[in-house]
Amino acid sequence: MKVLTANTLADGVAVWFSGSDWSLSVLDADVAADAAAESRLTTIGAMAYANNEVVDVNLIDVVLKDGKPYPTRLRERIRADGPSIEYRSRTAA
Numbered sequence: 001m002k003v004l005t006a007n008t009l010a011d012g013v014a015v016w017f018s019g020s021d022w023s024l025s026v027l028d029a030d031v032a033a034d035a036a037a038e039s040r041l042t043t044i045g046a047m048a049y050a051n052n053e054v055v056d057v058n059l060i061d062v063v064l065k066d067g068k069p070y071p072t073r074l075r076e077r078i079r080a081d082g083p084s085i086e087y088r089s090r091t092a093a
Contacts, residue, residue, distance in 0.1 A: 003029035003062050003069050004041040005079070006054035014079040015054065017044060022054065026080040027068045032059070 003026065004017040015022040019030035032038040038059060045057035060076045062069040071077045078084055 001062050001064065001069070002032045002038055002041070002059040004032075004045050004057065005029075005060050005076070006045065006048065006057040009052055009055055012055075016080075017041060017048075022048075026062075026071060026076075029062070029069045031062065031064070031069050 005026075006015055006017075006022070007013060008015055008022070013024065015024060016026045016029035017023075018028040023029065030041065032041050041059060045054075045059075048054045049057045061072045063072055064070070071080055074084075
């Protein structure tokens, strides 16, 4: 199973295609369960890229957890959930 992900052109925020628009949550993503659905998402991604809506368009692997898509790769989980460690600002001593 795969979902379509990209980054917004203006600020680089990770987004996922929800079936009708781009969502900030992977939980809203339209899941492709076969080659035809993957091809449809690939076409949608290519058109969005060509129209300067998004950049770095990719299909990523997901599994379903409680009926919702969950990225299988750590990189994509970080893109979906945010940093894996708490950010701590360094101040000059």
